[in-house]
Amino acid sequence: KQEVTQIPAALSVPEGENLVLNCSFTDSAIYNLQWFRQDPGKGLTSLLLIQSSQREQTSGRLNASLDKSSGRSTLYIAASQPGDSATYLCAVRTQGAQKLVFGQGTRLTINP
Amino acid sequence: NAGVTQTPKFQVLKTGQSMTLQCAQDMNHNSMYWYRQDPGMGLRLIYYSASEGTTDKGEVPNGYNVSRLNKREFSLRLESAAPSQTSVYFCASSIQDYSNQPQHFGDGTRLSIL
Numbered sequence: 001k002q003e004v005t006q007i008p009a010a011l012s013v014p015e016g017e018n019l020v021l022n023c024s025f026t027d028s029a030i031y032n033l034q035w036f037r038q039d040p041g042k043g044l045t046s047l048l049l050i051q052s053s054q055r056e057q058t059s060g061r062l063n064a065s066l067d068k069s070s071g072r073s074t075l076y077i078a079a080s081q082p083g084d085s086a087t088y089l090c091a092v093r094t095q096g097a098q099k100l101v102f103g104q105g106t107r108l109t110i111n112p
Numbered sequence: 113n114a115g116v117t118q119t120p121k122f123q124v125l126k127t128g129q130s131m132t133l134q135c136a137q138d139m140n141h142n143s144m145y146w147y148r149q150d151p152g153m154g155l156r157l158i159y160y161s162a163s164e165g166t167t168d169k170g171e172v173p174n175g176y177n178v179s180r181l182n183k184r185e186f187s188l189r190l191e192s193a194a195p196s197q198t199s200v201y202f203c204a205s206s207i208q209d210y211s212n213q214p215q216h217f218g219d220g221t222r223l224s225i226l
Contacts, residue, residue: 031210034215036217041219043218043220044155044217046214046215046216049213049214091155098157098168100155100157102155104154105154
């Protein structure tokens, strides 16, 4: 059974810092991995999707990496801004599985 | 750019009442999903519809029914609400299930069962 873990549960950093959010998964036979952002009281917004054959994906100040052998993905945020404050969720689709398995999320606060 | 629209946004029910949560997407997506989000449990799949005319159970289907009314609309029904169904419900859609395409989420329905 796939399990997805995100540590830490909460992170607070000053504006302008580069930061890394972590996601680990137990079954390396993944189909893809997605990173989402969730603002309070809102739904999830897809940030990046990494296919099984890929090592990383980039969008603007965001870069997500995937290491299947170690069961890890990281989301790198460059030059953080207060508007980046949100909860970031990682979700994994295992090969042949019917559903995404979500981590609990990391609540990120960027202090001005 | 409406995307995925859910109604209502908030609802309070008494135990035993029934209700239907509505979801519509305007992106011409084939696949649609219903999730619930609970503190400490993360998001869990209730039901999904890989394509118009098909529905399948997810991880936590008990106490729920769904209807894929057409390609745009996918509803979730609680026949006899229970306090354990107090949650935030999200509808999502994707171009195709089991594809390397992201899921797009609505803003959720916050449901309280007293």
